[in-house]
Amino acid sequence: MEIRGSTVRAKVENSTVPTGLQGKSGRPLRRRASCTWQRSERPNRADADKIQGCDYHPSWQQVVWLNTETGETGEQKLVQASGDAERFYRQLPAPALVGMEATGNCHWLVDLLAEIGHELWVGDAAQIRASYVRQQKTDRRDAAHILKLLVEGRFPRIWMPSSGVRDVRQLLLHRHKLVLIRARVKNEQQHLALNQGMQQKRRLWSAAGQQLLRELPLKP
Secondary structure: OOEEEOEEEEEEEEEEOOOOOOOOOOEEOOEEEEEEOOOOOOOOOOOOOOOEEEEOOEEEEEEEEEEOOOOEEEEEEEOOOOOOHHHHHHHHHOEEEEEEEEEEEEEHHHHHHHHHEEEEEEEEEHHHHHOOOOOOOOOHHHHHHHHHHHHOOOOOOOOOOHHHHHHHHHHHHHHHHHHHHHHHHHHHHHHHHHOOOOHHHHHHHHHHHHHHHOOOOOOO
């Protein structure tokens, strides 16, 4: 018998087939049988007294929570601009488990939850939608569905980079955009010089080339 995770697997090997069933050599046939049972186990979640599903939007968020000790549930709509979200999470006893779909423009919430001491799980949005039975979707149902996946241990959690890695990525992306802007401006200056009959190629970026570019007689 083997135990792997939440699955108990029993194997029966080399069991003899009932009398009368024999192979061509006259020897009794042997078979290998295996069977699998699923055992109930505590959902794979953080050790938190309160679990919360969050349907996040840039301007507001809908939250549904469950107190695992008392069984109390509740829901609330939090508006970001008025400070409802920050006040709510700061008043929430830590540590709490918060689950939400992968989305953008939420770095402030990630940093806020880490500062307070809450644990944030980000899930694959496509898998969360695929596990939704009902086609009709509302913000309250989405938040309640995320909470259900957390409680049942079926939440499709994905890896999230640390704040340091995230900042480095933002800097690299910003530098890449600046390089594209520089290349675009240099190409426009080259076309401007060529249209005036001046071909300098790479020499256009020297001090002498820039002086010639500034002295071009351009019509108003």
